[in-house]
Amino acid sequence: MSLHKSDVEKIAHLARLSINEDDIPSYADNLSNILKLVDQLNTVDTSDISPMAHPQDAAQRLREDEVTETDQRDHFLKNAPKTADGLFLVPKVIE
Amino acid sequence: MFQKTIAELIIELQNKSISSVELTQAYLNRIQKNDQIYNSFITVTPDLALEQAERADKRLAAGNAEPLTGIPLAQKDIFCTNGVKTSSGSKMLDNFIAPYDATVIDKFNQAGAVMLGKTNMDEFAMGSSNETSFYGPVKNPWNTNTVPGGSSGGSAAAVAAQLAPAATGTDTGGSIRQPAALCNLTGLKPTYGRVSRYGMIAFASSLDQAGPMTKTAEDAAIMLNAMAGFDPKDSTCSNKNVPDYTADLNKNLKGLKIGLPKEFFEKGMDESVAKVIEDAIDTYKKAGAELVEISLPNSGLSVPSYYVVAPAEASSNLSRFDGVRYGYRCENPVDLEDMYKRSRGEGFGEEVKRRIMIGTYALSVGFYDAYYLKAQKVRRLISEDFKKAFEKVDVIMGPTTPTTAFNIGEKSNDPVTMYLSDIYTIAVNLAGLPGMSIPAGFANNMPVGLQLIGNYFEESRLLNVAHQYQQITDWHKQTPAM
Amino acid sequence: MEWEVVIGLEIHAQLATKSKIFSGSSTAYGAAPNTQACAVDLGLPGVLPVVNKEAVAMGAKFGLAIGANVSKHSVFDRKNYFYPDSPKGYQTSQLYFPIVESGHIEIELEDGKIKTIGITRAHLEEDAGKSLHENYNDLTGIDLNRAGTPLLEIVSEPDLRSAKEAVAYMKKIHSLVQYLEICDGNMQEGSFRCDANVSVRPKGQEELGTRAEIKNINSFRFVERAINHEIERQIELIEDGGRVIQETRLYDSDKDETRSMRSKEEANDYRYFPCPDLLPIVLDDTYLDAIKNKLPELPEAKKTRFIKEYDLKSIDADILTAQKDLSIFFEATTKHAGGEAKICANWVLGEVNAALNKNELSISESPITPEQLGGLIKRISDKTISGKIAKTVFEAMWNGEGSADDIIEKKGLKQVTDSGLIEKVIDEIMTKNQGQVEQYRSGKEQVFGFFVGQTMKATQGKANPQQVNELLKKKLKG
Structure with a gap:
C-alpha cells in the first residue's frame, strides 16, 4: 500500500495536523514504507482468530456511584492557554 | 558512593553513615556538573529533592522508614508530578505543570523516596533512541556518539552515568529493556496491569507499562515492591496480590527450564551480540538450568502488528492535546480548525505526527478491518505462541536488541529501520508478559543485554533468575569511563 | 403523489446517577462553570476512566423493561472527533457491542390502535460539555461540567410514520425512564433530548429515502414541529425536482425551521475502536435476575x-x-x-x-x-x-x-342539612315571590331553578342541594 499526496492531506486533516507542503512527499514515503512493513500481516491466515484488544482476559471493575471529587477549577485552569469567568476560551465555535 | 546500589544505600541510610540530605545533595551536585554531557534530565528539582530528603531523614530518625525512604530517584518525564513540569518530551507540554501526581509517583512519595528530577525521553515515548525528544538527544555514557536507546533513554543514561542510583521507565515496545541493554542496566517491564498507569501519559494504553531501571536485579525488586499494586483509578490494573519481590531472589536455578526461541537466534542479530548472548546462556546452563528449544512462530509479525496497534491507540490518546485546556496553543489562530491544526502541527514532532497519521489511517473507514482488526488477530496468535511455550518452560531467553548502541543520527531518517531495533522486545508487550534486560557482556566495548521473558505475573521468578546470574557474573558492575 | 414518512429517533436520556460515568465528579445541574469537571473529565494527560456501577445497572434495567436482550458482554468504544466540548478528542460510547439490543415498546395511535415500535439498541456513553457563545471578544467559552455525565442513547427502528407517532413514542420512553428511576426526564435541563432521522418515500416504495438527521430537540412540541417541517421541506424539495442529501440539520425553535449545520458538513470518519483503557462489561444471569426482580x-x-x-x-x-x-x-x-x-x-x-x-x-x-x-x-x-x-x-x-x-x-362552610331550617328559608322566599309561585303552579316549571338559586343564595350555598330540591318540589306543589 503506498500513499499519495492526497491521502496524506486527508489523514492530516482527520488528525488535525498542519503539515508543511514541502514535507508531504517525505511523509508519503515514510508512511508508505511503514504500511509496507505492516502488510506482512497478510502473510498469516487469521480467519478463525478473534481480535485481541487487550492483554488481559478480565472484566471491567465497576466503581460505586459516589461523588468523590471536589472543585479544583482554579488549580486546573492554571494550565489553560486562555480563560475567562472559569471557562476555557477557544476561537468561535460556529454551529 | 555513586557506585552503590539501592540495597547498599538503604543500609547506609538506616545505620546513619550518611543522611538522605547528604546523599541527595551529592547527586544534585553530580547532575549539575555532568549532565550537560548526557542531557539525561529535562527538569532537575533540587528544592523539592532536598525538602523530601529532610523529611526522609526525620522519618529515618523516627524509625518508621520504608526501604526506599531517603533514596534519591530519577523519574521519567512521562509521570505526572504535582507542581512540577511534566513534558513527556514534547513541545506540546513544555509549559505543562502537572496538577496531580501519578499513582507511581504517589507511591514513591508515600515510601519516602526523593525525586531528583524528571528524565529525558523520546517524545510521548515514541522512539528507540531518545532522538525524538523536544529537549534534544540523550548521549550514551558508554560512548557519547551513540544513543542510549529509548524511549526511556534519559533514565538509562542517568543511572549509567551515576547521576541517580535508579530511575523509572515505561515500556510500550521495549522502552525500558532496550535502553537498559544499551546502557548496561537491569530493566524490568512488569506484566501489563501490575503497575498502575494512572498519571502516566499514555502512548498506547493496552501496551504501556511502567517499571524500574536499576543497577541490579535486587534493586529492581526493591523498586517494584514500591511501584506494583492495585489502583482503583486504573481499570486495567490488576488486583492480584503483590508478593515481596525480594523474597525469592536467592532461590537456586537447579532445574530451571529456559526456553530459547529459535526465531530469535535465526537471523538479524549481530554476530558479536550473538556471541555474548550464547555465553550468557551457557553460564545459566553451568548453573544448573536446562535449555529447551522452543518456537514462537508468529513472533516475526510482532513489529508489523505493533505498528498498527500502538499508533492506532496513540492517535486517539493524543487527540486530547488540542490547545484548549492545557499545553501548546499556536499564536493567533484564525479559527477553531486553524487552532487545532497548528497547535498540533507545531506542538508535535515529526515521529509523533507520523505515528498519529499511521494510527488515524489504520482506524479510518475502509481500513479498520484490514489493518486494525488484522493486527489484533495477529496479536492473539503471538500471545498464543507464548502461552504454548510457557507450558514447557519457566522463562524464555534471548537478546534484548539485535545490535549494541547505534550512532546518534544513524537511523533517525529511516523510521522502519529504527522500528526493527525493537524486534525482540515488542512481542512481550503485545502479549502483556513481564520482561527484563540484564547486562550480559560487551561487544566492541559496548554493553549487550540479555532478555528474560516470564509468564504472567511471574516477576519474582524473573528477578530471581536475573539476581542469580548477577551473583556469578559482574557485567552489571561495569561502569563507563567518565 | 402520496408520500410515506419514515422516522427513527435517537433519544439521549441522562442517567440519574450521582457521579459521572467514568469519574467521581458530581452530575448535579447548574453548578458554576467547570467546578464539576475533575482531572478525568478534563481529559488531563495520564488520567484514566473507571465505569460507574449504577450507570451499568440503569442500562440493564432499561433493557429488561423493553423486553430486550441485555448483553452479558458489552464493550466501550472510542468515537474520535475534534470538538472543544469533547475534552479527550473522543467520546467513549458503545458501537460494536452495546449493552442493550433488540427491544420494543407499544404506543397508542390516535385511532386507539396499538403499534409496536422496535428499539434497535441502547448504549451507554458520556455526554459532552457545553459551548457558551456569549461574547468573550468573539471567542467561545467551554464549560465541561456536563462532560462525562452518563447517557443512555436509545435508538429506535425506523418504524415511526408521522410526527405524531414520533411524539407518542418519545412520550412513552420519557414515561418509562422516569418509572424506572433512571432519568429525571427534565427536558428543560437537557436530561432527555432526541435526534430525529427523517426521510420520505413514495407510498408503496420499499427502498428508504435519503434521510436527514435533526439534532438536539428538547421538547415534545418541538419534535412534532421540527419533524413536520422537515417532512414538508423534503417533499417540496423532491417535488421541485431536487434531491434530499444526507446531512445533519438543526431545529431553530425561534424561526420554526430546520437548517443545515454547515460546520459539520464534512464527511465524518469517527474511527471507532475498542477503548483500550476499559475492559468489557461482563454481566451474568444472577445479576440480571436481581435487576429483573426489582423492576417497578x-x-x-x-x-x-x-x-x-x-x-x-x-x-x-x-x-x-x-x-x-x-x-x-x-x-x-x-x-x-x-x-x-x-x-x-x-x-x-x-x-x-x-x-x-x-x-x-x-x-x-x-x-x-x-x-x-x-x-x-x-x-x-x-x-x-x-x-x-x-x-x-x-x-x-x-x-x-x-x-x-x-x-x-x-x-363556616359546613353544609346545612337541617330540613326545618331549609323549610323556613323556602317559606320566606315563597312569601316574597308570590308571582313566581303562581307561574310555577300554572305549569311554568322553568322557574324552579329560580327558587333553587334563591335558596342557595340565602344559605350562602351551604344548603344540601338534594334536600333543597326535594323540599322545594313538595312546597311549590302546594
Whole structure:
C-alpha cells in the first residue's frame, strides 16, 4: 500500500495536523514504507482468530456511584492557554 | 558512593553513615556538573529533592522508614508530578505543570523516596533512541556518539552515568529493556496491569507499562515492591496480590527450564551480540538450568502488528492535546480548525505526527478491518505462541536488541529501520508478559543485554533468575569511563 | 403523489446517577462553570476512566423493561472527533457491542390502535460539555461540567410514520425512564433530548429515502414541529425536482425551521475502536435476575391495574399513569380519601391539573398534598360540603390555608342539612315571590331553578342541594 499526496492531506486533516507542503512527499514515503512493513500481516491466515484488544482476559471493575471529587477549577485552569469567568476560551465555535 | 546500589544505600541510610540530605545533595551536585554531557534530565528539582530528603531523614530518625525512604530517584518525564513540569518530551507540554501526581509517583512519595528530577525521553515515548525528544538527544555514557536507546533513554543514561542510583521507565515496545541493554542496566517491564498507569501519559494504553531501571536485579525488586499494586483509578490494573519481590531472589536455578526461541537466534542479530548472548546462556546452563528449544512462530509479525496497534491507540490518546485546556496553543489562530491544526502541527514532532497519521489511517473507514482488526488477530496468535511455550518452560531467553548502541543520527531518517531495533522486545508487550534486560557482556566495548521473558505475573521468578546470574557474573558492575 | 414518512429517533436520556460515568465528579445541574469537571473529565494527560456501577445497572434495567436482550458482554468504544466540548478528542460510547439490543415498546395511535415500535439498541456513553457563545471578544467559552455525565442513547427502528407517532413514542420512553428511576426526564435541563432521522418515500416504495438527521430537540412540541417541517421541506424539495442529501440539520425553535449545520458538513470518519483503557462489561444471569426482580410496576401494567382496581375509564387511567409522579399522587389521594377513586381521578385530572397548568407547576411541586386532597374528597362524600363548596375549599387549600376540615370550620362552610331550617328559608322566599309561585303552579316549571338559586343564595350555598330540591318540589306543589 503506498500513499499519495492526497491521502496524506486527508489523514492530516482527520488528525488535525498542519503539515508543511514541502514535507508531504517525505511523509508519503515514510508512511508508505511503514504500511509496507505492516502488510506482512497478510502473510498469516487469521480467519478463525478473534481480535485481541487487550492483554488481559478480565472484566471491567465497576466503581460505586459516589461523588468523590471536589472543585479544583482554579488549580486546573492554571494550565489553560486562555480563560475567562472559569471557562476555557477557544476561537468561535460556529454551529 | 555513586557506585552503590539501592540495597547498599538503604543500609547506609538506616545505620546513619550518611543522611538522605547528604546523599541527595551529592547527586544534585553530580547532575549539575555532568549532565550537560548526557542531557539525561529535562527538569532537575533540587528544592523539592532536598525538602523530601529532610523529611526522609526525620522519618529515618523516627524509625518508621520504608526501604526506599531517603533514596534519591530519577523519574521519567512521562509521570505526572504535582507542581512540577511534566513534558513527556514534547513541545506540546513544555509549559505543562502537572496538577496531580501519578499513582507511581504517589507511591514513591508515600515510601519516602526523593525525586531528583524528571528524565529525558523520546517524545510521548515514541522512539528507540531518545532522538525524538523536544529537549534534544540523550548521549550514551558508554560512548557519547551513540544513543542510549529509548524511549526511556534519559533514565538509562542517568543511572549509567551515576547521576541517580535508579530511575523509572515505561515500556510500550521495549522502552525500558532496550535502553537498559544499551546502557548496561537491569530493566524490568512488569506484566501489563501490575503497575498502575494512572498519571502516566499514555502512548498506547493496552501496551504501556511502567517499571524500574536499576543497577541490579535486587534493586529492581526493591523498586517494584514500591511501584506494583492495585489502583482503583486504573481499570486495567490488576488486583492480584503483590508478593515481596525480594523474597525469592536467592532461590537456586537447579532445574530451571529456559526456553530459547529459535526465531530469535535465526537471523538479524549481530554476530558479536550473538556471541555474548550464547555465553550468557551457557553460564545459566553451568548453573544448573536446562535449555529447551522452543518456537514462537508468529513472533516475526510482532513489529508489523505493533505498528498498527500502538499508533492506532496513540492517535486517539493524543487527540486530547488540542490547545484548549492545557499545553501548546499556536499564536493567533484564525479559527477553531486553524487552532487545532497548528497547535498540533507545531506542538508535535515529526515521529509523533507520523505515528498519529499511521494510527488515524489504520482506524479510518475502509481500513479498520484490514489493518486494525488484522493486527489484533495477529496479536492473539503471538500471545498464543507464548502461552504454548510457557507450558514447557519457566522463562524464555534471548537478546534484548539485535545490535549494541547505534550512532546518534544513524537511523533517525529511516523510521522502519529504527522500528526493527525493537524486534525482540515488542512481542512481550503485545502479549502483556513481564520482561527484563540484564547486562550480559560487551561487544566492541559496548554493553549487550540479555532478555528474560516470564509468564504472567511471574516477576519474582524473573528477578530471581536475573539476581542469580548477577551473583556469578559482574557485567552489571561495569561502569563507563567518565 | 402520496408520500410515506419514515422516522427513527435517537433519544439521549441522562442517567440519574450521582457521579459521572467514568469519574467521581458530581452530575448535579447548574453548578458554576467547570467546578464539576475533575482531572478525568478534563481529559488531563495520564488520567484514566473507571465505569460507574449504577450507570451499568440503569442500562440493564432499561433493557429488561423493553423486553430486550441485555448483553452479558458489552464493550466501550472510542468515537474520535475534534470538538472543544469533547475534552479527550473522543467520546467513549458503545458501537460494536452495546449493552442493550433488540427491544420494543407499544404506543397508542390516535385511532386507539396499538403499534409496536422496535428499539434497535441502547448504549451507554458520556455526554459532552457545553459551548457558551456569549461574547468573550468573539471567542467561545467551554464549560465541561456536563462532560462525562452518563447517557443512555436509545435508538429506535425506523418504524415511526408521522410526527405524531414520533411524539407518542418519545412520550412513552420519557414515561418509562422516569418509572424506572433512571432519568429525571427534565427536558428543560437537557436530561432527555432526541435526534430525529427523517426521510420520505413514495407510498408503496420499499427502498428508504435519503434521510436527514435533526439534532438536539428538547421538547415534545418541538419534535412534532421540527419533524413536520422537515417532512414538508423534503417533499417540496423532491417535488421541485431536487434531491434530499444526507446531512445533519438543526431545529431553530425561534424561526420554526430546520437548517443545515454547515460546520459539520464534512464527511465524518469517527474511527471507532475498542477503548483500550476499559475492559468489557461482563454481566451474568444472577445479576440480571436481581435487576429483573426489582423492576417497578411499569406504566402499562399500572394502567391495567387502575382500570381493574379503581374502575377507571381507559383514557383516565392512561393519563394518570403516563407520569409516574401523577400516578403516585392519584393513588395516595385515593388512600387518604378512603376510596372514591373515581371522584379522586376527576379531581386530580380536573382541578389539580388545571391549577398546576395555570401556575406552570409539575405534580411534584403541587402545593396541595394527596393527604389534603383526600381529606377534601372525604368531606364531599360524607356530605359535609357540596361539590360546589368543595371548589372554594380547594382554592383556599391551594393558597396554603390548611386542611379541608380547618377551612370548612374556619369559613363556616359546613353544609346545612337541617330540613326545618331549609323549610323556613323556602317559606320566606315563597312569601316574597308570590308571582313566581303562581307561574310555577300554572305549569311554568322553568322557574324552579329560580327558587333553587334563591335558596342557595340565602344559605350562602351551604344548603344540601338534594334536600333543597326535594323540599322545594313538595312546597311549590302546594
